[in-house]
Every structure is written in C-alpha cells, then in structure tokens.
Amino acid sequence: MQRKQRIALGIVAAVVSPLLSQPAAAGPASGTISYQSKSGPIVIKVANVYLVKGPDAVSGKTIRQLVFASADIGATLQGCATISCVSGQLTEGMTVDFDAGPRLNYWVVANGQKIQYSGTARPDETSKLTANAADNLAGTLSIDDSKAGGAKVDVNFDAKTVKQFSK
Numbered sequence: 001m002q003r004k005q006r007i008a009l010g011i012v013a014a015v016v017s018p019l020l021s022q023p024a025a026a027g028p029a030s031g032t033i034s035y036q037s038k039s040g041p042i043v044i045k046v047a048n049v050y051l052v053k054g055p056d057a058v059s060g061k062t063i064r065q066l067v068f069a070s071a072d073i074g075a076t077l078q079g080c081a082t083i084s085c086v087s088g089q090l091t092e093g094m095t096v097d098f099d100a101g102p103r104l105n106y107w108v109v110a111n112g113q114k115i116q117y118s119g120t121a122r123p124d125e126t127s128k129l130t131a132n133a134a135d136n137l138a139g140t141l142s143i144d145d146s147k148a149g150g151a152k153v154d155v156n157f158d159a160k161t162v163k164q165f166s167k
Contacts, residue, residue: 054165
C-alpha cells in the first residue's frame with residue numbers, strides 16, 4: 001500500500017472510530033409512568049427515549065421499539081447485541097413495540113425490575129404521532145390501564161433510531 005493511501009486510511013479511521021463507539025443519544029422525552037403496586041404507588045419520571053429496531057421475538061418481523069427511561073441508558077443500549085437485551089437492561093421505564101401487530105405491546109418496569117407490568121393498547125386511542133417514519137417516532141402516548149390494575153402513561157417524545165439489531 002502506498003504511503004498516501006495509508007495516511008488517508010489512518011485519517012478516516014481516526015474520524016470514524018469515535019463515532020462508532022459513542023453511546024446512543026437519547027431523544028427528548030417528558031412525562032410520567034404511574035403504577036399502583038402492592039407496596040404502594042410508583043411514579044417514574046421519563047427523561048429519555050430511544051428508538052431501536054429489530055426482529056420481534058414471536059413473528060421475526062422487524063419492529064420499532066420505543067424505550068422510555070428515567071436515566072440515560074445510551075451506553076448500555078450501545079453494548080447490546082440483540083433487541084431482547086434492551087429490555088433486559090431497563091430497570092426503570094417502559095418499552096413500547098410498534099409494528100408487531102394491530103395493538104401496541106408495552107412493558108413497564110420499576111424498582112430494578114422487581115415490579116413489572118405488561119399490556120397492550122390500541123394505537124388509534126393512545127398515540128398521537130407527529131412523526132411516524134422508519135427512523136423517527138414523535139408525539140404523545142397516553143395509556144390508562146389503572147382500572148384494570150395496570151399502568152397509567154402520559155409521555156411526550158421525539159425519538160430517532162439509535163440502533164438496529166439483526167437478532
């Protein structure tokens with residue numbers, strides 16, 4: 001390899017390497033996720049949202065998943081090799097699956113995953129999207145399953161894809 005080519009490759013590597021290793025940047029989010037547990041009420045203040053894509057565990061079809069969290073978990077998400085790893089790393093927040101079927105599948109987790117609740121919601125009744133693209137979901141999500149012992153969710157968000165999984 002010629003000297004100029006080696007220098008050019010070195011410059012490209014120096015510029016690209018930091019970009020590849022940076023944590024996934026959270027999108028802006030605000031609102032709360034509330035759940036009445038046996039030990040008392042739980043309120044999670046949402047501060048971060050991430051949009052990840054990958055194969056659904058049941059159908060294998062590529063889905064978009066919103067990950068709402070109280071803490072910045074970007075570095076943790078970047079370290080995941082599978083989409084199922086994402087929910088395994090979430091300790092306070094919620095995941096919402098888009099494109100898995102006619103309903104939104106959601107999972108709420110709190111207290112280091114000691115408290116969990118999953119449910120489904122009708123997208124036309126619970127989500128008001130201002131952006132609905134392959135690489136961007138934005139809008140509001142309002143779910144109230146509290147009468148059935150479930151979660152109450154009121155969040156605003158703007159998420160761009162931070163990671164796509166192949167498995």
